[in-house]
Amino acid sequence: MDWGKVRFFLGEVLRNFTRNASMQATAIGTVAITIVLLGLFLFVRAALAGMGAHLLDQIEISAYLANDATAAQVTSIRHLLAADPRVASADFVSKKQGLTELRDRTKGVIDTALLTENPLPDKFRIKVRVPEEVPAVAASVRRLRGVQNVVYGQTIVQRLLQLGVVLRRVGIGVIIVFLAVAGIIISNTIRLTVFARRREIAIMQLVGATNLYIRIPFICEGLLDGLAGSLLAVAILAIARATLWPKLLEALPWIQLNVTALNPGVLVAELVLVGGAVGVVASWISVGRHLRT
């Protein structure tokens, strides 16, 4: 190992990096902002996916029974549901049980003590294995004798999921635009340092340095920009996670935020990798452009 060579090389990279400090700061800042947005986007996407899965999981059909339904009808419905392969579970919820659940759910919001009688009918709570089959199951249940009404929240769930898809697409578009912007700014930064060092590059070419040798310090510079920016972004995200996240949970208790699927280690690795890659690609392109002319 030729340590003198290594020292020379690192010295050159460091000299470059510190020479144009304000430009480097701009590049690093842009990368940081982009990566923060990317991180937020990945986070929101995970949250939406979690929310969607949670909602899908919660889809259930309520088959309300007629008040005059006979015990035989109830038993027959129970058997039919148990025999249906599409049905995951079917629980009988009596009027009384229904009211208790309602009381629990609306505690502090609606005073159910005001109710003089129980307005709820008996019902079956049906869970379907595949969400897409909910409408078909609901339709067949509605035809059963003793069933008065069938309710399920399919429409709203569908809309939520569609919203998720739309958000995801828009998010990807936004991220692509921001990565492109970060790439352009890094490549401009590198172009400025290339310009500042054009004499040096000319001399390198004159004495017979290969293009790779000329390129490497600039690539390292781009890599440093990208890595510094993404590490800064990760720090910002970590701080936000620690300070804003609990407040968000507190402020929006009704949102089922489930981001346990998001592995923080993997996320950090992804973000840093993206940052570094943007830096390398951008600097490779801008030095290449200079070397070709």
Place this chain on the structure above:
Amino acid sequence: MISLRNVSLVYPNGVHALDKVNFEIAKGEFVFLVGHSGTGKSSLLRLLYREARPSTGEITVDGIRVDRLRRRRVPALRRHLGVVFQDFKLLTDKTVWENVAFAMQVTGAHTRDVMRQVPRVLDLVGLSHKSRMYPGELSGGEQQRSAIARALVNNPKILLCDEPTGNLDPSNTSEVMELLLRINLKGTTVVVATHNQAVVDRMRRRVVRLEDGRIVTDEERGYYYLGLGQGQILSG
């Protein structure tokens, strides 16, 4: 060592920089390329180190067909050549030592070789005692000697000089020319493009004269002006 056959160079704007140039330079020669500014001296040198490519013609430098040389191969050619310019092209934020070492370091030389070779060339150009100084702290002649040291550090067989004394006063000029002569005596082929009449007339070396991109005369032990003795100056 250097050979040009029917070399023409036409710039994209239609200017004929060189027109069917033919000549040979043997190993160990010391050759002046003379002529007014814009007669193609620099263009010719640029062709030799493949900063430019000829429009037509064959150029051979140290056995390499430079006119056909692929871009990838250019660094290999340049390691056989040293090039010196009027404006020195030193890096102002590096010391003399660092400037000279730079030429080796960026071609991937081993530090051991750098440590051995740099003092050798600094000694040759007489700048050992100023190796820690920056170009801004040196005289023009010393700067040019640093640039020559850098050009020589990779042991080139050929040294190309484009107006090496253009920015120097007479005493620095003779300092630099003596150095070039000494380098030539050590066996390096030296080509100097200049329009400094005094230098050419004093040295009495081979003189290749260019006019409008053509070689008009090629004399052994020539003068700057054709057929004129020292001290005689044509007006106009």
